Amino acid sequence: MTDELHVLPPGIEQPQASELVARNIVVQFQGLTAISDVSLKVERHEVFGLIGPNGAGKTTLVNCLTGFQRPTSGSVVLGGEDTTGWTPVKFRKQGVARTFQAGRLFRDMTVAENVEVTALGLGMSRRAGHQHAMAMLEWVGLADRADAIAGTLPYTDERRVGIARALVLSPAFVLLDEPAAGMSDAECDDLMHTIAAIPRTFTCGVLLIEHNMGVIMGVCQRIHVLDGGRTIAEGLPSDIQRDQAVISAYLGMEG
Numbered sequence: 001m002t003d004e005l006h007v008l009p010p011g012i013e014q015p016q017a018s019e020l021v022a023r024n025i026v027v028q029f030q031g032l033t034a035i036s037d038v039s040l041k042v043e044r045h046e047v048f049g050l051i052g053p054n055g056a057g058k059t060t061l062v063n064c065l066t067g068f069q070r071p072t073s074g075s076v077v078l079g080g081e082d083t084t085g086w087t088p089v090k091f092r093k094q095g096v097a098r099t100f101q102a103g104r105l106f107r108d109m110t111v112a113e114n115v116e117v118t119a120l121g122l123g124m125s126r127r128a129g130h131q132h133a134m135a136m137l138e139w140v141g142l143a144d145r146a147d148a149i150a151g152t153l154p155y156t157d158e159r160r161v162g163i164a165r166a167l168v169l170s171p172a173f174v175l176l177d178e179p180a181a182g183m184s185d186a187e188c189d190d191l192m193h194t195i196a197a198i199p200r201t202f203t204c205g206v207l208l209i210e211h212n213m214g215v216i217m218g219v220c221q222r223i224h225v226l227d228g229g230r231t232i233a234e235g236l237p238s239d240i241q242r243d244q245a246v247i248s249a250y251l252g253m254e255g
């Protein structure tokens with residue numbers, strides 16, 4: 001199965017970039033500074049956690065890393081290449097895929113079609129797109145829902161479709177914005193096992209936003225913490241867990 005997932009149709013190659021870098025990113029919305037001079041680097045072999053209280057700037061940063069938000073200053077560098085001016089489509093074609101907090105599926109189309117259109121839009125033939133979409137759906141555990149109308153899925157399944165869509169063209173990086181929000185503990189646990197397997201299965205780095213500290217500690221190799229648009233810590237899960245600034249930032253929100 002793993003080998004099959006890696007065999008892309010002729011003419012489609014997995015991008016080679018080995019790191020996705022945010023360099024001194026600043027984002028201002030009118031008077032509000034949503035991101036203040038944030039730098040980070042996601043590598044191809046890891047699940048990199050991005051955490052922080054609500055409003056910390058996590059989604060805004062992901063928007064910058066995928067072409068949905070232009071930084072006020074600073075830059076995003078993919079595999080050594082400056083991405084200034086790239087559209088979301090260009091990021092996608094160069095190997096940076098993402099999911100959204102809300103599913104954004106085509107609700108009247110089937111689950112399989114939702115994954116296929118992404119593949120077709122980026123250059124796969126119908127046949128190859130269908131085959132590859134089915135392989136992705138099987139991998140995320142939704143093969144038996146392939147013919148269901150997307151709008152009828154529970155949103156926990158919608159999130160998995162979103163991940164299948166993000167993975168269908170073998171990206172170099174995938175950015176997952178709170179994929180487990182609203183899930184039960186068991187569903188969340190199951191999803192985290194799937195996410196943890198992405199780097200080795202797809203040779204694809206993962207940036208994971210997740211608000212549950214316990215969950216993120218278990219799945220990430222490194223964690224970056226934002227609070228009020230600023231970096232307050234970055235390190236191994238064991239270091240982050242003990243970090244005073246992180247504990248203080250979280251004390252206000254949990255409980």
Ligand SMILES: Nc1ncnc2c1ncn2[C@@H]1O[C@H](COP(=O)(O)OP(=O)(O)O)[C@@H](O)[C@H]1O
Nearest residue numbers: 029032034052053054055056057058059060061
């Ligand atoms: N398009 C926008 N226009 C104005 N303010 C925004 C916009 N997007 C986000 N913000 C603000 O930027 C800050 C960071 O938001 P966001 O990145 O969504 O945080 P998080 O994902 O960590 O909860 C918040 O104060 C939010 O209200």
Ligand SMILES: [Mg+2]
Nearest residue numbers: 058059060101
């Ligand atoms: Mg967010």
